[in-house]
Amino acid sequence: MVQQLKSVYGSGICEATTFAGQNYLVVDRAACHDVLRTLDEQMSYHCLTDLTAVHYPKDALPFEVVWILYSMSANERVRVKARFADGEEVPTATDRWAAANWMEREVYDMFGVRFAGHPDLRRILLPEDWTGHPLRKDYDLQHQDTDWVRKNLGIESGQ
Amino acid sequence: MSDKQFYESLDEVEPGHTFLGSNELVLNMGPQHPSTHGVLRVILKLDGEKVNGLECVLGYLHRGIEKVAESRTWTQFAPFVDRLDYTAAVSNSLGYCLAVEKMLGVEVPKRAQYLRVILTELCRLASHQIWLGTHLLDIGAVTPLFYTFRDREYILNIFEKYCGARLTNHAFRIGGCRWDAYEGFSKEILHLCDDLLPKIDEYRELITGNRIWLQRTKNVGYISVEDCRSYSITGPVLRASGVCWDVRKAQPYSSYEDFEFDIPTGTASDTFDRYVVRVEEMRQSIRIIRQAVEGLAEGPIIAKVPKVIKPPVGEVYVSIEAPKGELGYFIVSDGSAQPYRVRVRPPSFINLQALEKMSKGSLVADVVAIIGTLDIVLGEVDR
Numbered sequence: 327m328v329q330q331l332k333s334v335y336g337s338g339i340c341e342a343t344t345f346a347g348q349n350y351l352v353v354d355r356a357a358c359h360d361v362l363r364t365l366d367e368q369m370s371y372h373c374l375t376d377l378t379a380v381h382y383p384k385d386a387l388p389f390e391v392v393w394i395l396y397s398m399s400a401n402e403r404v405r406v407k408a409r410f411a412d413g414e415e416v417p418t419a420t421d422r423w424a425a426a427n428w429m430e431r432e433v434y435d436m437f438g439v440r441f442a443g444h445p446d447l448r449r450i451l452l453p454e455d456w457t458g459h460p461l462r463k464d465y466d467l468q469h470q471d472t473d474w475v476r477k478n479l480g481i482e483s484g485q
Numbered sequence: 486m487s488d489k490q491f492y493e494s495l496d497e498v499e500p501g502h503t504f505l506g507s508n509e510l511v512l513n514m515g516p517q518h519p520s521t522h523g524v525l526r527v528i529l530k531l532d533g534e535k536v537n538g539l540e541c542v543l544g545y546l547h548r549g550i551e552k553v554a555e556s557r558t559w560t561q562f563a564p565f566v567d568r569l570d571y572t573a574a575v576s577n578s579l580g581y582c583l584a585v586e587k588m589l590g591v592e593v594p595k596r597a598q599y600l601r602v603i604l605t606e607l608c609r610l611a612s613h614q615i616w617l618g619t620h621l622l623d624i625g626a627v628t629p630l631f632y633t634f635r636d637r638e639y640i641l642n643i644f645e646k647y648c649g650a651r652l653t654n655h656a657f658r659i660g661g662c663r664w665d666a667y668e669g670f671s672k673e674i675l676h677l678c679d680d681l682l683p684k685i686d687e688y689r690e691l692i693t694g695n696r697i698w699l700q701r702t703k704n705v706g707y708i709s710v711e712d713c714r715s716y717s718i719t720g721p722v723l724r725a726s727g728v729c730w731d732v733r734k735a736q737p738y739s740s741y742e743d744f745e746f747d748i749p750t751g752t753a754s755d756t757f758d759r760y761v762v763r764v765e766e767m768r769q770s771i772r773i774i775r776q777a778v779e780g781l782a783e784g785p786i787i788a789k790v791p792k793v794i795k796p797p798v799g800e801v802y803v804s805i806e807a808p809k810g811e812l813g814y815f816i817v818s819d820g821s822a823q824p825y826r827v828r829v830r831p832p833s834f835i836n837l838q839a840l841e842k843m844s845k846g847s848l849v850a851d852v853v854a855i856i857g858t859l860d861i862v863l864g865e866v867d868r
Contacts, residue, residue: 345799345800345801346587346588346590346799346801348801348802350800372714373714373717374717375717375802375804375811375813375830376717376802376813376815376828376830378815378828380817380825380826381826392815394802394813394815394830398728398730401735401736403802405802423715423716423717424712424715424716424838424839424842425715425716425717425835425838427838428834428835428838429835436551450543450544451543451544451547451867451868452544452547453544460549460552461551461552461826463555465552467552467553467555467556
């Protein structure tokens with residue numbers, strides 16, 4: 327599988343490794359959308375199990391977006407990972423999987439990563455006018471949008 | 486336009502056309518609504534009684550559990566996951582422990598694996614009982630709720646005796662179990678299984694032939710296999726569409742490969758079939774519990790794990806078959822004593838996304854039935 331992908335995308339596939347018996351592919355951000363398409367259309371990875379992100383604030387490309395795919399016929403999972411800069415848009419997977427809609431909204435809500443081509447990219451768990459993205463590492467655990475709390479809940483201290 | 490002309494013109498209208506034009510009614514349902522199983526808010530767009538579209542508004546129970554994980558140690562975070570799906574706390578706990586164990590490369594002793602299977606299957610029974618009771622209550626049948634909650638009490642009593650807590654048990658630890666089976670554990674559980682089987686028949690007698698129930702559930706909330714794939718639907722909802730897929734069989738964990746059990750599937754992919762699948766799953770759970778109790782070997786209940794858990798740098802995704810569907814944990818470790826990132830793949834959240842697809846074109850009353858049949862828990866949807 328890796329060979330086949332590498333022959334098509336060349337250096338677009340940066341790394342293909344196994345950790346604790348689980349396979350993952352690190353792909354170039356420019357190739358990620360095409361790799362997902364190939365995995366879905368040609369390699370039977372038809373299910374998008376999960377889509378999430380991890381924040382590495384010290385790296386040049388701080389946001390790692392992770393797609394976890396599953397192939398029911400082969401009973402195999404594969405993770406596809408790509409790094410993105412802050413403020414950069416990630417190509418949406420909603421054109422391929424309806425499930426990606428809420429998953430991408432959650433990633434946007436929690437990390438502030440925007441998805442290009444998403445039909446309705448709004449916050450999902452937090453209120454629409456909340457400021458900050460909680461799962462970023464620079465968002466303090468006790469941080470609260472005190473203005474929002476004051477305005478909407480009428481709590482004077484904002485806590 | 487005469488009345489006759491008006492009615493004739495209706496025949497030319499395309500399906501899905503609204504006669505109300507701009508008078509589409511937007512109705513708010515929830516978050517304080519008894520049939521939304523917690524604090525789900527649904528904004529319905531109605532044409533009379535017909536649902537043209539709906540939107541879920543989530544987050545009323547958001548506690549930032551994934552953020553909390555990053556400031557606790559691996560061990561300290563374990564009790565938090567019980568608060569995700571609080572009707573099946575043991576399942577959450579099992580998933581998290583398996584994920585951390587996978588990262589550490591720890592082999593859990595056989596006795597602990599069997600104990601885990603017994604408790605998680607009991608928990609599946611309890612979870613399905615809550616689902617059955619509340620689902621029927623939503624549709625208008627009050628009595629079954631008392632039956633299912635009466636029987637669930639026996640399961641909770643076992644949990645209480647085992648670990649002291651009834652709901653959010655924190656029964657498992659990374660590496661195995663914290664407590665061994667108490668005196669008379671096996672006997673009590675086998676007794677419970679013997680008692681429960683006729684009670685499941687009793688549920689069936691109460692419900693299955695009921696004409697109101699049949700009319701409220703047959704052909705309601707249909708979703709095709711292709712849509713199930715696209716929406717990443719798992720669990721009983723997927724199986725009711727005819728796909729025979731269960732994580733316990735596909736990728737067995739915690740010694741599930743040792744047990745004989747069937748995966749019930751449906752054909753019609755409607756609310757009624759999901760009911761049949763879940764009730765049959767309860768029977769299969771009893772089958773698994775009996776085998777696990779009989780095979781419960783003597784031995785240690787927890788593997789040797791260091792006091793301060795520091796998994797190697799890396800990441801794993803581990804999933805289990807929770808009562809609601811595939812519950813996954815994607816955990817990232819930077820080699821320190823605290824998780825770098827814990828992502829929960831919540832089956833309720835992902836299945837709930839199909840609510841709009843399943844309810845479009847149906848009646849308002851069916852939305853209530855469909856929310857019930859999806860079996861969501863808002864603690865898990867909002868995290």
